[in-house]
Amino acid sequence: MIFNTEQMKSSEINNILFMLPPFWDPLIPPQGIAHIKNYLKKYNYNVKTYDFNIYKNFRDIYTRYFNTLKKYVPLEKRGNFFNIGHDVLRNHMLINFINNQDDEYYIFLKDIIYKTFYVQLGIEILKEVDDIINSFYSIFEKELNKIFYQNKFQMVGVSVMRDNIAPSLFALRYIKKIDPAVITVMGGSIFSDQLLIGTPNLDYFLKNTPYLDKVFVGEGQILLHKFLSGELDNEKKLFTLDDINREALAYSDLNFPDMDDFDVKHNYMYLAMNASNSCPYKCSFCNVANFFGDYREKDPGMAAAQMMSLYQIYGIRIFFMNDSLLNNVADNLSTELQKNNTPLYWDGYMRVADNVCDQRNTIHWRKGGLYRARLGVESGSNRVLKLMGKKISIEQTKESLKSLANAGIKTTTYWVIGHPGETEEDFQLTLKLLEESKTYIYEAECNPFIFSYSGQSDSENWHNDRKILYTHVPQERIIIQDWTNNTYPLREETYERVNRFVQRCNDLEIPNPYSYFDIYNADNRWKLLHRNSVPSLVDIYDGNIDLLESRKVEIINKISKINIETNDFDF
Numbered sequence: 001m002i003f004n005t006e007q008m009k010s011s012e013i014n015n016i017l018f019m020l021p022p023f024w025d026p027l028i029p030p031q032g033i034a035h036i037k038n039y040l041k042k043y044n045y046n047v048k049t050y051d052f053n054i055y056k057n058f059r060d061i062y063t064r065y066f067n068t069l070k071k072y073v074p075l076e077k078r079g080n081f082f083n084i085g086h087d088v089l090r091n092h093m094l095i096n097f098i099n100n101q102d103d104e105y106y107i108f109l110k111d112i113i114y115k116t117f118y119v120q121l122g123i124e125i126l127k128e129v130d131d132i133i134n135s136f137y138s139i140f141e142k143e144l145n146k147i148f149y150q151n152k153f154q155m156v157g158v159s160v161m162r163d164n165i166a167p168s169l170f171a172l173r174y175i176k177k178i179d180p181a182v183i184t185v186m187g188g189s190i191f192s193d194q195l196l197i198g199t200p201n202l203d204y205f206l207k208n209t210p211y212l213d214k215v216f217v218g219e220g221q222i223l224l225h226k227f228l229s230g231e232l233d234n235e236k237k238l239f240t241l242d243d244i245n246r247e248a249l250a251y252s253d254l255n256f257p258d259m260d261d262f263d264v265k266h267n268y269m270y271l272a273m274n275a276s277n278s279c280p281y282k283c284s285f286c287n288v289a290n291f292f293g294d295y296r297e298k299d300p301g302m303a304a305a306q307m308m309s310l311y312q313i314y315g316i317r318i319f320f321m322n323d324s325l326l327n328n329v330a331d332n333l334s335t336e337l338q339k340n341n342t343p344l345y346w347d348g349y350m351r352v353a354d355n356v357c358d359q360r361n362t363i364h365w366r367k368g369g370l371y372r373a374r375l376g377v378e379s380g381s382n383r384v385l386k387l388m389g390k391k392i393s394i395e396q397t398k399e400s401l402k403s404l405a406n407a408g409i410k411t412t413t414y415w416v417i418g419h420p421g422e423t424e425e426d427f428q429l430t431l432k433l434l435e436e437s438k439t440y441i442y443e444a445e446c447n448p449f450i451f452s453y454s455g456q457s458d459s460e461n462w463h464n465d466r467k468i469l470y471t472h473v474p475q476e477r478i479i480i481q482d483w484t485n486n487t488y489p490l491r492e493e494t495y496e497r498v499n500r501f502v503q504r505c506n507d508l509e510i511p512n513p514y515s516y517f518d519i520y521n522a523d524n525r526w527k528l529l530h531r532n533s534v535p536s537l538v539d540i541y542d543g544n545i546d547l548l549e550s551r552k553v554e555i556i557n558k559i560s561k562i563n564i565e566t567n568d569f570d571f
């Protein structure tokens with residue numbers, strides 16, 4: 001069935017659908033579309049939101065895909081399997097959605113798998129893996145049909161990150177086919193990443209996605225509202241904050257999520273919040289400052305009150321903080337949260353820094369509910385940290401880990417392997433740091449250095465060193481190209497180091513939990529290691545905790561505050 005073919009004017013739109021297509025870890029309800037829903041509702045739009053990532057069918061397909069790949073990738077080459085495997089899944093889904101499955105198609109798929117796991121798979125295995133993606137699209141189409149025929153939407157939007165680009169495009173192409181009058185729109189963090197403004201990927205993408213009408217880059221609430229009010233130039237396809245004079249939405253009730261469509265208590269472990277936006281630093285490999293603009297902080301009293309209000313609505317007391325960096329807001333947020341009789345927990349990104357080394361601070365944060373610090377450790381080599389522009393030293397890293405762990409706060413450590421210029425000696429120092437700090441590491445998550453075409457703080461310096469990754473796959477067969485660096489260490493060596501990093505973690509019994517069962521085991525290990533340990537995630541979710549436990553923690557082995565000026569490392 002084809003609906004009417006005349007495209008509607010933006011000012012006539014009232015019924016709107018926003019979706020988060022698979023695959024994205026359903027830890028928290030999708031925040032981007034929940035914030036937009038709340039904002040547009042205030043202007044009387046009917047907005048429906050869907051998170052396809054909570055559908056059991058899709059979780060099953062995801063598991064089947066990785067279990068099948070696992071059968072054919074030897075243990076010593078799997079590395080950080082669910083992390084690096086997403087590159088394979090993402091690109092596989094892109095070529096599957098665009099191409100016929102001819103002989104060339106399987107050459108593309110072979111190249112995609114090889115450039116991550118460095119194994120050559122035969123045609124029968126490639127077909128076996130490919131069948132799983134075929135069944136995904138077939139089920140996804142049926143689900144889209146159900147939603148679309150039950151409701152008459154005039155605009156459909158997708159929130160797109162790196163890993164859900166192919167299903168997002170599939171959804172918009174399908175919807176446009178069955179109802180060409182619908183306006184299709186896209187936003188999300190992919191526009192700070194693979195589809196950054198000024199990249200050949202974005203230019204190609206905009207010209208070759210006729211089923212996508214409008215793209216909104218950056219905070220979407222005001223942009224979308226102006227578009228719907230007919231205030232933006234309808235001839236354009238791409239809108240950025242420049243189209244609204246970089247107007248930022250103030251922190252207020254309007255800047256709050258509406259998650260009523262998500263059955264939050266049953267589908268997610270965490271709620272989400274932010275107490276700041278962007279980051280005041282500029283590490284070489286990071287694009288946060290470029291995408292989010294100037295760093296700004298929310299009033300900590302407002303952040304704490306919003307957290308309490310969300311807890312009262314949805315009944316989950318642990319928050320995944322979406323801040324790029326919590327160091328500057330942790331003190332005040334902890335103070336505000338300690339004023340409540342109902343303890344809340346929060347989990348967020350921090351950097352190794354003087355204030356983390358001081359256990360008086362980490363104990364204060366623990367009493368205020370800091371549950372897990374997601375800490376950018378990056379490397380065990382001071383030389384590489386300097387190349388990265390991290391402005392930290394290994395001694396600070398060790399003290400930060402100790403200080404957090406002694407306060408009982410879980411430490412999820414992030415490591416970048418294969419930064420341009422990282423030598424084997426540097427990598428050995430990373431393995432040494434892992435070993436020396438293993439007791440203070442809750443979890444070790446390593447990432448091979450990812451080279452973006454642009455947008456990273458050091459992109460201009462690496463300008464001459466980039467090359468297309470999947471050399472066998474022309475752009476029209478994949479739409480979005482991945483890039484890699486042409487300098488030492490090359491990608492294959494980086495991935496080989498990733499394999500060795502994971503092996504060393506296994507030997508040292510440092511977890512990297514992906515399933516709830518793994519998290520349960522990792523939490524038990526943490527409790528055995530640290531007297532002040534936070535409760536397990538399962539116990540918090542189930543409400544099996546002493547509500548005063550965080551207020552009872554005490555300083556262990558008081559650690560002196562490290563002064564960055566006294567380190568012998570020269571920044």
Ligand code: SF4
Nearest residue numbers: 279281282283286324
């Ligand atoms: S890596 Fe962390 S500290 Fe560095 S710029 Fe990015 S968000 Fe900021």
